[in-house]
Amino acid sequence: MKYSYNWLQSHIQDPLPSAEALKEIIIFHAFEVEEIETLATDTIFDIKVLPDRAGDCLSHYGMAREIAGLLDLNFNDITYTLPTAILDVPIAIEAKDCLRYSAIRIDEVTVGPSPAWLVKKLEDVGQRSINNVVDATNFILLDLGQPTHAFDAEKIKGTITVRYAAPDEAITTLSGEEKVLKDTMMVIADDEKVLAIAGVKGGKAAEVTTQTTSIILEVANFDAANVRKTSRGINLVTDASKRFENNVSPHVVEAARSKLVGLIAILAGGSVSAVSDLYPSPHIDRAISFTLADIQRSLGISIGDLELTKVMDRYGYTYEKSDAFYTLEVPYWRQDITGAHDMAEEFGRVIGYDTIEAKAIPFTPTIILNDQYEKIRAIKFYLKNKGYSEVMTYSLRKKGEVAISYGPKDKSYLRSTLADGIKESYDLNRLNAPLLGSSEIKEFEIGTVFMEDNSASVPGSGATKEQMNIIIADKTGITELGVEEYYAAHKDELIEVDVAAFAKKELENIGTATFKAWSPYPYIVRDIAVWVEHDSDKSSLANIVDEFAEKNCVRPAVLFDTFTKEGKTSVAYRFVFQSQEKTLTDEEVEKQFQVLVAEIATHSNMQIR
Amino acid sequence: MEELKQPSFADASAREPGTLHPITLALEEIYAIFAKQGFSIATGPELEDEWHNFDALNVPKDHPARDMQDTFFIKGKPGFVMRTHTSPVQIRFMKENTPPFAIVAPGKVFRNESTDATHEMQFHQIEGLVVGENITVEHLKGTLLSFFKEFFGEETEIRLRPSFFPFVEPGFEVDARVGDRWLEIGGAGMVHPHVFEAVGYDPKQVTGFAFGVGVDRLANVTFGISDVRLGYQGDLRINQWGK
Numbered sequence: 001m002k003y004s005y006n007w008l009q010s011h012i013q014d015p016l017p018s019a020e021a022l023k024e025i026i027i028f029h030a031f032e033v034e035e036i037e038t039l040a041t042d043t044i045f046d047i048k049v050l051p052d053r054a055g056d057c058l059s060h061y062g063m064a065r066e067i068a069g070l071l072d073l074n075f076n077d078i079t080y081t082l083p084t085a086i087l088d089v090p091i092a093i094e095a096k097d098c099l100r101y102s103a104i105r106i107d108e109v110t111v112g113p114s115p116a117w118l119v120k121k122l123e124d125v126g127q128r129s130i131n132n133v134v135d136a137t138n139f140i141l142l143d144l145g146q147p148t149h150a151f152d153a154e155k156i157k158g159t160i161t162v163r164y165a166a167p168d169e170a171i172t173t174l175s176g177e178e179k180v181l182k183d184t185m186m187v188i189a190d191d192e193k194v195l196a197i198a199g200v201k202g203g204k205a206a207e208v209t210t211q212t213t214s215i216i217l218e219v220a221n222f223d224a225a226n227v228r229k230t231s232r233g234i235n236l237v238t239d240a241s242k243r244f245e246n247n248v249s250p251h252v253v254e255a256a257r258s259k260l261v262g263l264i265a266i267l268a269g270g271s272v273s274a275v276s277d278l279y280p281s282p283h284i285d286r287a288i289s290f291t292l293a294d295i296q297r298s299l300g301i302s303i304g305d306l307e308l309t310k311v312m313d314r315y316g317y318t319y320e321k322s323d324a325f326y327t328l329e330v331p332y333w334r335q336d337i338t339g340a341h342d343m344a345e346e347f348g349r350v351i352g353y354d355t356i357e358a359k360a361i362p363f364t365p366t367i368i369l370n371d372q373y374e375k376i377r378a379i380k381f382y383l384k385n386k387g388y389s390e391v392m393t394y395s396l397r398k399k400g401e402v403a404i405s406y407g408p409k410d411k412s413y414l415r416s417t418l419a420d421g422i423k424e425s426y427d428l429n430r431l432n433a434p435l436l437g438s439s440e441i442k443e444f445e446i447g448t449v450f451m452e453d454n455s456a457s458v459p460g461s462g463a464t465k466e467q468m469n470i471i472i473a474d475k476t477g478i479t480e481l482g483v484e485e486y487y488a489a490h491k492d493e494l495i496e497v498d499v500a501a502f503a504k505k506e507l508e509n510i511g512t513a514t515f516k517a518w519s520p521y522p523y524i525v526r527d528i529a530v531w532v533e534h535d536s537d538k539s540s541l542a543n544i545v546d547e548f549a550e551k552n553c554v555r556p557a558v559l560f561d562t563f564t565k566e567g568k569t570s571v572a573y574r575f576v577f578q579s580q581e582k583t584l585t586d587e588e589v590e591k592q593f594q595v596l597v598a599e600i601a602t603h604s605n606m607q608i609r
Numbered sequence: 610m611e612e613l614k615q616p617s618f619a620d621a622s623a624r625e626p627g628t629l630h631p632i633t634l635a636l637e638e639i640y641a642i643f644a645k646q647g648f649s650i651a652t653g654p655e656l657e658d659e660w661h662n663f664d665a666l667n668v669p670k671d672h673p674a675r676d677m678q679d680t681f682f683i684k685g686k687p688g689f690v691m692r693t694h695t696s697p698v699q700i701r702f703m704k705e706n707t708p709p710f711a712i713v714a715p716g717k718v719f720r721n722e723s724t725d726a727t728h729e730m731q732f733h734q735i736e737g738l739v740v741g742e743n744i745t746v747e748h749l750k751g752t753l754l755s756f757f758k759e760f761f762g763e764e765t766e767i768r769l770r771p772s773f774f775p776f777v778e779p780g781f782e783v784d785a786r787v788g789d790r791w792l793e794i795g796g797a798g799m800v801h802p803h804v805f806e807a808v809g810y811d812p813k814q815v816t817g818f819a820f821g822v823g824v825d826r827l828a829n830v831t832f833g834i835s836d837v838r839l840g841y842q843g844d845l846r847i848n849q850w851g852k
Contacts, residue, residue: 027770028768028770028771030771031771032770032782050771050772050773051773052773224671225671228671228673229671232678297745297816298745298746298779298799298816299745300745300746300747300748301747339802341778341779341799341802342778344779345771345778348746348779353746353750353770353771354768354769356747356750356769357750358747358751358754358755359750359751360751360752360755361739361741361744361751361752362741362744362748363709364647365646365647365648365649365709365710365711365739366647366710367644367647367649368649369649369650370649370651372652373650373652377637380629383627384626384627386627387625387626387627388627389627389628389845389848390628390630390633390848391630391843391844392840392841392843393841393843394730394731394841395655395691395719395731396681396719396730402656402683402684403683403684403685404681404682404684404691405677405682405683405684406678407681407721408730411730414691421843422843424843425842425843426843428843428844429844429845432846435846436846436849438625441845442627443627443845445843447717448655450656462683462686463686464656464683464686464689503641504641506629506634506637507634507638507641510831517834517836555849
């Protein structure tokens with residue numbers, strides 16, 4: 001969510017540190033700051049609130065409360081008075097997933113453009129201004145994290161009911177999309193029609209327009225799981241659904257409706273004529289108990305009562321201590337706190353994890369060798385030594401025995417064999433053989449395959465089995481076996497493989513090696529064969545071709561043929577040309593290649609064949 | 610592209626050793642370091658049941674990760690998924706062993722996501738788990754610090770930032786400073802008491818830490834590979850680093 005520095009400051013009495021300092025504090029004590037944007041008069045933070053804190057921190061008020069706690073600043077808690085009226089707004093809750101529903105009717109409002117300060121405030125954090133009433137509801141959402149909605153009161157007939165949708169009941173949303181609903185999804189409806197998808201999006205039927213003179217404000221709370229399922233089900237994620245699916249507390253309704261009514265009075269005038277509030281099962285406060293030892297046991301550091309109580313005081317928590325036990329009354333906005341482990345987190349992140357020392361584990365573990373893993377390691381080094389190279393291909397394929405749900409179309413099965421993958425791989429690598437510097441492609445893959453388990457009591461019961469297979473491909477064809485079978489068949493040779501020594505050598509080779517992204521363009525190959533007489537000529541030739549290849553080719557020159565005839569030796573090299581930027585033409589390559597030919601021609605002890 | 614006539618090689622390649630995949634090399638390097646610290650290897654199935662992959666790891670029934678959109682479910686076999694992380698191996702190992710122990714669990718994991726240079730439907734993770742009496746965040750820091758010093762070099766530093774994973778509390782994001790850059794390397798935390806309860810351990814008796822590191826990311830940082838998808842094309846050019 002995007003947060004405005006000035007907006008955050010408005011909730012805190014003491015001055016905030018600079019934007020840059022605040023960013024560091026948030027990153028190391030609370031959340032990831034993805035981006036920070038400097039505007040003429042404000043700074044915007046894009047903060048990735050963690051899922052367990054999305055219930056209280058997806059709002060400026062909530063984030064400011066967190067920052068005030070972290071920095072021990074005085075937080076401006078909201079003081080509010082509930083709007084009152086003699087009349088009720090007719091409302092009813094029929095769906096148990098509606099936790100609270102509050103409605104306020106305001107008459108004689110003037111709907112029109114918002115003042116410049118509000119338009120700017122919303123735009124700075126990425127919201128478009130619509131009109132003063134809708135902007136007021138959006139402001140409250142960003143300010144307090146409570147989604148609210150405004151209906152045109154004249155367009156509502158009878159009672160506002162929160163109920164589950166009838167199967168296939170449809171609604172046209174405010175953005176003009178038609179959504180067909182399921183009977184698990186909740187709607188806000190009047191006696192005749194659906195007005196909104198509860199917790200997700202308002203409908204066209206009771207839209208507030210510039211002609212609207214009476215509005216009904218909805219300030220409600222809906223079950224998180226239900227809203228999430230609805231939102232996913234109709235593929236519509238909104239600012240409102242994001243708040244509800246993260247368990248915003250029903251308690252926030254009270255502050256939100258008071259602030260919203262006050263804001264609308266300023267922006268659109270009018271007067272409250274009716275108020276209703278249904279809250280079937282009010283939130284019951286919980287308490288948790290923990291000790292200092294619990295926190296030490298998790299973090300390792302030793303802490304005193306004073307350090308702990310300081311942290312809790314900074315956040316304004318209510319707690320008691322009796323003997324070693326602290327009893328914390330869990331604040332309504334921190335429903336994620338369920339036990340001592342959460343208090344260790346709370347304390348640890350506030351003091352900063354950098355204050356915790358790094359230590360070696362306090363016992364000497366016993367190494368248990370993993371039989372199959374060690375076998376696979378031995379096989380890999382054994383095959384590598386025999387000239388085979390390892391590939392990895394996809395486990396998800398077009399064909400197989402075990403299917404997956406909702407996978408990509410061309411990858412909706414788990415592979416039951418490694419053969420399909422390695423065939424594609426072998427063909428690809430054969431075409432690239434010159435680029436690989438190999439005369440012959442020899443490769444293998446070790447990976448899991450998945451089959452129906454026909455040994456299961458009931459066929460077609462969905463029983464599956466998986467197995468680690470090995471497949472080897474070379475010019476003689478492909479061979480696929482279970483890893484265990486392969487190991488058994490080559491046991492005498494594999495047992496001789498000194499895995500530790502091979503691994504050590506392999507890792508030493510890595511050094512500071514770097515991978516060079518390969519070119520998507522075709523390559524061109526040129527060969528040259530040269531007669532030489534003496535070994536010294538042979539090595540001067542090697543120097544010439546190496547230098548040329550290093551400058552002009554994608555890989556070192558390969559010496560691919562030598563033979564001796566009448567005291568002279570023929571040496572043949574292969575060169576591979578490829579550009580990172582374009583497809584090379586034969587002419588271009590020939591021009592480069594002729595440089596080499598010309599160079600060799602200057603040496604009287606070398607004759608091009 | 611024209612097929613090349615195979616030249617009459619004086620079969621150099623018969624004597625040339627083959628090459629190993631960068632993931633294998635990264636896993637070898639990781640394993641070598643952890644083996645020195647006394648860690649054992651643990652493995653588990655790739656097709657996993659929801660209890661091991663989610664429930665036992667304190668992932669609530671209605672958690673977004675359990676949606677069809679994010680996880681590959683097995684058709685016709687309700688309650689089974691392609692494991693979304695190597696964490697279920699923790700559960701399997703704990704059920705069959707008694708603390709104290711220190712394990713790493715390498716393996717392939719699956720996510721139902723659209724792929725790009727940094728996202729792939731399959732990738733490799735290595736999970737670490739240490740459980741015993743009086744295991745604390747200090748030991749987590751010590752283990753990770755000595756690992757990354759060996760992996761990236763003696764001057765490497767690490768830092769922990771607050772994060773959230775259902776199976777740990779506190780939870781951390783782990784960054785390692787390689788050269789002058791801080792890289793996000795993985796997640797970690799202290800094992801959540803619900804996880805211990807799920808495997809029949811008493812959270813009053815034991816504590817533990819867990820961490821998970823993306824192997825593809827480490828391999829790609831090591832070899833300078835910029836696209837995670839290149840590793841699974843069966844293309845041997847991925848093994849050609851440093852040449």
